[in-house]
Amino acid sequence: MEHRSYTDNALSEWMKGHGPDSEIVISSRVRIARNLQTQPFPMLATNQQSEEVLNQITSALQNEELNTISNFDFIPLTELSELDKRVLVEKHLISPNLANESRNGAVILSENESVSIMVNEEDHLRIQCLCPGFQIKEAWDLASQIDDIFESQLEYAFDENRGYLTSCPTNVGTGIRASVMMHLPALVLTQQINRILSAITQVGLAVRGLYGEGSEALGNLFQISNQITLGQSEDEIIDNLYSVARQIIEHEKAAREKLLIESKPRIIDRVMRSYGILSHAGIMDSKEAAQRLSDVRLGIDLGIIHQVSTHIMNELMVMAQPGFLQKQSGEKLSAEDRDIRRAELIRERLSII
Amino acid sequence: MICQECGKRPATLHFTKIISGEKTEFHICEVCAREKGEMIPGTPNGFSIHNLLSGLLDFEPSAQSALGAKPQVTRCDNCGLTYTQFGKLGRFGCSECYKHFNARLDGLFRRVHGNTVHVGKIPKRSGGRIQDKREIENLKRELQNRIEQEEFESAAKIRDEIRELEKKLSGN
Ligand SMILES: [Zn+2]
Ligand SMILES: [Zn+2]
Numbered sequence: 001m002e003h004r005s006y007t008d009n010a011l012s013e014w015m016k017g018h019g020p021d022s023e024i025v026i027s028s029r030v031r032i033a034r035n036l037q038t039q040p041f042p043m044l045a046t047n048q049q050s051e052e053v054l055n056q057i058t059s060a061l062q063n064e065e066l067n068t069i070s071n072f073d074f075i076p077l078t079e080l081s082e083l084d085k086r087v088l089v090e091k092h093l094i095s096p097n098l099a100n101e102s103r104n105g106a107v108i109l110s111e112n113e114s115v116s117i118m119v120n121e122e123d124h125l126r127i128q129c130l131c132p133g134f135q136i137k138e139a140w141d142l143a144s145q146i147d148d149i150f151e152s153q154l155e156y157a158f159d160e161n162r163g164y165l166t167s168c169p170t171n172v173g174t175g176i177r178a179s180v181m182m183h184l185p186a187l188v189l190t191q192q193i194n195r196i197l198s199a200i201t202q203v204g205l206a207v208r209g210l211y212g213e214g215s216e217a218l219g220n221l222f223q224i225s226n227q228i229t230l231g232q233s234e235d236e237i238i239d240n241l242y243s244v245a246r247q248i249i250e251h252e253k254a255a256r257e258k259l260l261i262e263s264k265p266r267i268i269d270r271v272m273r274s275y276g277i278l279s280h281a282g283i284m285d286s287k288e289a290a291q292r293l294s295d296v297r298l299g300i301d302l303g304i305i306h307q308v309s310t311h312i313m314n315e316l317m318v319m320a321q322p323g324f325l326q327k328q329s330g331e332k333l334s335a336e337d338r339d340i341r342r343a344e345l346i347r348e349r350l351s352i353i
Numbered sequence: 354m355i356c357q358e359c360g361k362r363p364a365t366l367h368f369t370k371i372i373s374g375e376k377t378e379f380h381i382c383e384v385c386a387r388e389k390g391e392m393i394p395g396t397p398n399g400f401s402i403h404n405l406l407s408g409l410l411d412f413e414p415s416a417q418s419a420l421g422a423k424p425q426v427t428r429c430d431n432c433g434l435t436y437t438q439f440g441k442l443g444r445f446g447c448s449e450c451y452k453h454f455n456a457r458l459d460g461l462f463r464r465v466h467g468n469t470v471h472v473g474k475i476p477k478r479s480g481g482r483i484q485d486k487r488e489i490e491n492l493k494r495e496l497q498n499r500i501e502q503e504e505f506e507s508a509a510k511i512r513d514e515i516r517e518l519e520k521k522l523s524g525n
Contacts, residue, residue: 040432040447122444144474151476157448160483162458163471165448169458170465172451174473204467231468 004073004111007087007327010318012113012130016311019133023301024249026181026221026314028131029092030139030238032147033123033166033175035157041167042102042120050104053124060153061108069146070110072117077105086323092130097121115146122167123175125150134245136178140238143176163230173230178238180245185220185298186255187248196251197222200244204228219290219317224248260302271299275308279350283336284343289320293346312349319345356382429453482522489518 019025035041039053054076061074077085077098085099093113098105098121108117118126127150129143157165163173171177187193197207209222224245226237259267274295278284284292297313299305318324325341326333333341356364357380364380427436434446436454445451451458462469475483492515499508 035448037448041445043442043444044432044434044446147474148477151478155478156476158476159448159451159471160486161470162451162462163473165445165451167444169443169445169461172462173466173468173471228466228468230462230466230471233473237473 006073006075006091006093006109006113007084010091010315010324011311012091012093014112014114014130015132015314018310019131019135021249022133022310024182024184024252025134025245026132026183028134028136028139028180029128029178030136030143031126031128031177032143033164033171033177034125034127034147034150034154035165035167036124037155037157039124042122042124043167045103045120047103050120054104054106054119056154057119057125057150058106060150063149063153065149065152066146069142069149070112070115072115073109073111075107075109077102077107083323083327087327090318090321090323094118095121095126115142117146123171125154134180134249136180136242136245137238140176140178140234144234170227171229174232174234174237176229176234176237177225178241179223179225180241182222182224182245182248182252183220183294183297184222184248184252185294186259187252188220189259190255192251192255196248200224200248203240203244205241205244218287220294221290256298256302267298267302268304271295271302271304275299275305275350278346280347281343283339284320284346285339286320286322286342289316289342289346293317293320308350316346316349319349354380356380356385358382358385427454427457485518485522489515489522492518 015027019028036053036056039045039049042050042053045053058074061072066072080088085094088094088107089096089099091113093109093116094107095118098107098118102120104120106119108119109115114130116128116130118128127143127146129139129146131139131142159165164175166172166175184193187196200207204227205224206227207222207224209218224241226241228237232240274292278289278292278296293313293316296305296308297310300308300310300313319328320342322333322338325338325345328345329341354364356362359382362382362384364382428434429446429450430453431449432446434442434450436457439445439450439454445454459469492511496508496511496515499505499511
């Protein structure tokens with residue numbers, strides 16, 4: 001079977017559009033975990049059993065209703081090189097777990113890459129929907145619709161009291177994990193972030209960030225997701241996440257305004273310095289890149305920088321990662337070579353107006 | 354801050370998990386995170402969920418084995434996973450495990466989710482019956498309310514609705 005290439009472009013088609021509140025929320029994602037009633041979960045499945053799972057899910061894919069959503073490409077993991085898998089991980093289309101550990105694993109991708117369905121990951125079936133900007137409800141609606149289509153073909157493992165049965169006890173019940181990826185530089189700069197993050201964790205949500213030294217998150221990116229999957233309905237889970245994220249958006253906006261009023265010259269200086277370094281540096285490690293790109297993104301959102309689009313920022317976030325750099329240069333690169341390639345790539349992309 | 358796993362490299366990943374209002378923080382380096390199968394950023398299952406769970410699982414109180422009582426072996430007879438293995442792996446082996454370990458799961462779920470019973474979506478194909486049962490439970494609660502409010506007329510209506518649904522259920 002001939003596949004479209006999902007590893008040539010850094011940005012999935014869905015990332016190219018502008019979502020609501022996209023100056024703060026980069027993407028919204030919902031993942032649903034489901035299992036078949038009769039087969040052991042992937043961890044304990046024999047090779048033959050996981051093959052049967054794959055076959056059952058493949059035949060469920062033939063459902064015509066699914067075609068009304070998109071064209072889908074079915075890709076067994078065995079058909080992908082290590083590097084291709086890594087790029088798909090960097091694009092969030094598959095999990096590292098699927099890339100590294102699954103037997104008879106496969107991914108089913110929609111044409112625009114907003115839907116990614118993993119087979120034989122930790123659970124038999126993981127339906128993931130991604131939307132640009134703040135569209136968590138839309139992501140849930142789409143995922144649920146696809147879930148219904150699969151459910152009409154497959155006998156799911158479901159228990160009246162425990163709900164959808166999953167491999168990990170942290171997913172049982174609804175099986176959903178909903179998350180929003182937020183860029184919160186002003187809350188970090190004004191040092192309100194810790195207070196806000198600890199408030200979030202009080203309401204059953206989890207926050208994950210990539211941190212540098214001290215309390216500064218790498219690239220000021222934070223992922224907020226639901227922690228509870230049992231005893232709350234899907235709508236409650238989504239509504240809770242929605243309203244908390246909504247409040248964070250408002251806080252971030254207020255902090256940005258405050259920064260512009262109280263320390264405009266300093267913000268402009270910070271943004272322009274980062275822009276200058278990104279467009280001229282010869283070596284750029286991933287940590288510095290993340291921070292500088294965050295500054296420039298903030299500069300774009302505040303109207304300080306006009307010559308670069310957010311679109312290019314999104315692209316660089318993916319392209320500056322190791323798998324993508326190596327894919328682009330067509331060879332395995334040492335850490336230093338990667339830093340050189342990264343700097344080169346960023347210079348090139350920023351000079352495109 | 355130093356990585357809490359290897360104690361050598363600086364910690365660059367920081368997670369906060371909240372379980373029943375109790376906050377646990379993890380500080381680890383990227384090398385250890387990778388070894389734990391965690392990639393960056395935003396994989397669905399957090400780092401060391403396994404370790405976290407083994408601490409939460411309901412094991413036999415150690416005093417019992419100290420007193421010479423036979424440790425009770427619980428095993429899923431469908432996939433063969435024992436409760437002890439479940440504790441170590443933090444994963445069920447199959448959907449039957451939920452039945453075999455059922456007696457010990459309420460405590461775990463209460464600590465992880467603060468709840469023990471699913472109230473969300475129901476698969477359509479097996480859903481009718483479950484939907485009716487849920488409806489009966491809701492109506493019974495409502496009936497109790499009406500009686501307490503001394504609204505006997507509407508209470509009687511609800512009682513009839515419950516009977517109707519129960520008849521339908523037992524008919525199936
Ligand atoms: Zn370490
Ligand atoms: Zn089992």
